[in-house]
Amino acid sequence: MGQLCRCRGGVARGLGVGASYGGLPAFGLLGAGGVEKFLSLCGGVSVDEVWIALFGLLATVVAQIVGLAYWLGRKFATIDERFEEVDMRFKAVERQIADLRAEMDKRFAEVDRRFAEFRGDADRRFQAVERQIVELRGDVERRFTELKGDVDRRFTELREEMDKRFAELRGEMDRRFAEFRGEVERRFQGVEKRIEELGEELRGEIRRSSESVLSAAVAMNTFVVDFVALKGLFTEGERDFAKAQLRAIAGVAAPNPVSREELEFIKAVFSKPDEEISFEELDKALDILWRWFLETYKVEVFRAYLYAYMIKASLYFERLKKKKEGGGGPGATA
Numbered sequence: 001m002g003q004l005c006r007c008r009g010g011v012a013r014g015l016g017v018g019a020s021y022g023g024l025p026a027f028g029l030l031g032a033g034g035v036e037k038f039l040s041l042c043g044g045v046s047v048d049e050v051w052i053a054l055f056g057l058l059a060t061v062v063a064q065i066v067g068l069a070y071w072l073g074r075k076f077a078t079i080d081e082r083f084e085e086v087d088m089r090f091k092a093v094e095r096q097i098a099d100l101r102a103e104m105d106k107r108f109a110e111v112d113r114r115f116a117e118f119r120g121d122a123d124r125r126f127q128a129v130e131r132q133i134v135e136l137r138g139d140v141e142r143r144f145t146e147l148k149g150d151v152d153r154r155f156t157e158l159r160e161e162m163d164k165r166f167a168e169l170r171g172e173m174d175r176r177f178a179e180f181r182g183e184v185e186r187r188f189q190g191v192e193k194r195i196e197e198l199g200e201e202l203r204g205e206i207r208r209s210s211e212s213v214l215s216a217a218v219a220m221n222t223f224v225v226d227f228v229a230l231k232g233l234f235t236e237g238e239r240d241f242a243k244a245q246l247r248a249i250a251g252v253a254a255p256n257p258v259s260r261e262e263l264e265f266i267k268a269v270f271s272k273p274d275e276e277i278s279f280e281e282l283d284k285a286l287d288i289l290w291r292w293f294l295e296t297y298k299v300e301v302f303r304a305y306l307y308a309y310m311i312k313a314s315l316y317f318e319r320l321k322k323k324k325e326g327g328g329g330p331g332a333t334a
Contacts, residue, residue, distance in 0.1 A: 221306055222313075229313035232321070236274065239314055242307040243270040249304045257295040262288045270308075274315060282312040 228234060250266040266288060269281045289305040 222309055225306065225310050225313050226317075229310070229317045232317065234310060234314035239274060239311050242311050246270040246304050246307050249300055258288055258292050270311070277311075277315065279312065279316070282308065282315075286312065 247267050247270055250263045250270075253263055255263060266285050269277060269285050286305065286308050289301060289308055293301040293305055
């Protein structure tokens with residue numbers, strides 16, 4: 001038995017067969033001199049035993065191949081079943097997809113049909129609405145035309161009525177304004193007349209008051225001048241100074257309110273020497289200066305009047321003194 005096992009192993013090695021428990025067999029071929037080598041390995045085993053061992057090894061290999069084929073067949077059958085199951089599932093999915101596609105096509109067709117119906121209905125409705133809009137526009141334009149005509153007619157009537165009433169009102173207002181203007185003018189004329197009367201009265205009162213004041217002032221100043229002249233305090237040089245002031249005032253004065261002839265008369269009188277001046281000329285010059293002062297109330301005019309009065313008073317008392325002394329010069333009478 002041991003020899004047979006050794007022979008089987010030798011056969012396996014001689015054949016080049018390597019078998020592993022649970023693995024796949026590997027085969028080899030006997031080369032030249034393989035049989036002799038095989039027999040030497042068997043150690044004197046007979047040919048029958050070798051053939052038996054060989055057949056036993058082949059049976060093992062065949063059994064392993066059959067088992068492997070059966071196992072592979074089962075595996076491939078399982079794989080085929082699974083692939084068939086997958087194919088069935090894919091076919092079911094494809095059928096569902098086809099059914100869904102058909103259903104979607106049907107529904108889309110229904111939607112297209114409804115859209116077509118809605119489009120047709122919408123077109124019909126829009127056309128009807130457009131016709132109604134056209135009719136409404138025509139009706140509105142017609143009514144606006146009628147309304148415009150009615151409004152224009154009423155505005156024309158209203159304008160004419162307003163023009164008529166405004167004309168009547170303007171006439172009434174003009175008449176009343178004329179009456180009011182006449183009444184106001186009459187009242188203003190009465191007020192103006194009263195104001196003028198009051199003004200005249202006031203001016204007269206002021207004139208009387210001012211004349212009283214002026215008369216008092218003139219009386220006081222002339223009294224002083226007469227007193228000083230009576231004392232003989234005015235010299236010829238002072239009279240020349242007064243005459244120069246009078247000529248200067250008459251020379252620069254404007255011919256208003258006194259005339260140019262009167263101004264020339266004043267300058268001519270007070271340009272003469274003392275002995276050539278008459279009292280008539282001095283009185284006329286004093287009248288002109290006094291009237292000039294009453295018209296203007298200027299201080300220099302009043303001063304000129306006092307200068308002229310000083311000259312008259314001085315000459316009067318000087319000539320009166322000479323007359324009493326028996327001189328009796330020309331122009332000695334006042």
